[in-house]
Amino acid sequence: MTEVTIAKTAAITVGTGTDIRKIAVIERPATAASTAPALVWLGGYRSDMTGTKAVALDALAEATGTSCIRFDYSGHGASGGEFRDGSISRWLEEALAVIEAADPKSVILVGSSMGGWIALRLVQELNKRQSGPKVAGMVLIAPAPDFTSELVEPALSDKERLSLEEKGYFEELSEYSPEPNIYTRALMEDGRRNRVLTGIIQTGCPVHILQGMADPDVPYAHALKLMEFLPADDVVLTLIRDGDHRLSRPQDLEKMEAAVRSMIVRD
Template sequence: MNDATVAPPAPRILTRADGAAIAYRKTPGKSPGVVFLPGFMSDMTSGKAMYVEALCEARGQACLRFDYFGCGASSGAFTDGTIGRWAEDAVAALDELTEGPQVLVGSSMGGWIMLLTALARPGRVAGLLGIAPAPDFTEDLLVQGLSPEQKAALEKDGVVYVHSLYGPEPTPFTRALVEDGRRHLVLRRKMPLTCPVRILHGMQDPDVPWQTSLKLCQMLEGDDVEIQFVKAGDHRLSQPHDLDRLGRTLETLLDSLT
């Protein structure tokens, strides 16, 4: 018997109108389907994305995970990506790669993309599940946290590099990302979304304050909104017990929609 590890098949490609190649993996199954939206500088191979796919496969539920432009296996440079561009990728994936009602699962920045996608296609979105969602983070967290020197560098050079808790290399943030983010802010007014919304947020999150989820709750027009605060939880919520909580929450939401 050959014990060599078999490499997974290459992801499939959705070609955007401008020629960009958006990599994705799709699991067929019953409705409602589930679409996973990664966070900033993350991709569809993250632990949470893989966990959600495995859960959906076990239930026979349709699932889609994909990489934004400039991320993971998709084409383009990460520093050319913006909130609006990534939201357009998500809407295109929803339109072209899924059928029927979908539950969007957004992690961190993916929670912002999740909201923009639902606002663009409210008739296609049956429910939302945010994991430490970070709507408006470019304006409310990034810009507010920069030093005067960093703000000057961002204005002068068009990019600033910020120390990361998750790797040795600093994280690049571009002026285009910040300026485009201002055109897509969602927490400044009520959002006309009435589908069920579930939110998980760690209270020890060093990146996105748990109060962000409270504000998000207040800005949603619908009443079917539930937040689970995890007292000792961090930003990623990717430990085994965190994934179990994610799975229970997603399954309960899916069961309520069928």
């Protein structure tokens, strides 16, 4: 008889004083027999843990008896905090806190878009601390490391630059939400402090990148650039010719699941 596990919803507190915020978490425990790494979902900018890819990852965890940890960054989904207060450092702090609270022995980080940047910063921070779980693998879906300085800032119009200077933010229409995307000066400045495309990124684990060649938000050239900063061994890049930024079609989800399964097996 197959063991069934139930995903549990919880909240953890991150920060102190006026910076305190509640972070919503959904954790599916592993089956008693499983020794596989926990799957950790790291969502993209303005996405949440109930999106198609996140739910598919949880379903994979259920099917394989593996633990799965999903959460919403502050200002996203079910978590507290204001979106405009968000930054890479702030969301990285929350990701570290969620993993620390779950306390897995090892993890496979699955990051989508901005979540790919968070994943790369996570492995750097965990290596620096020499504590916490072992990172057994990374699956990066349309990863957008350093997107503020590499993709957003070079494309700013004069009007957007003026808005950043005078208001401290600018807005742009979103193809994925009725609400506009908001980019703050604080996010831009913090992004520069969290750049990873500055030297070799020592992940210490296999990395599989999935990238759509028809992605209008993160061009596939960005994935090729990321490859230059990853060690040559154990890095795979899969280019999907007709794939967009979401990579949420059934055939895209199959590729994500296959990449994650391969890391579960090899660990």
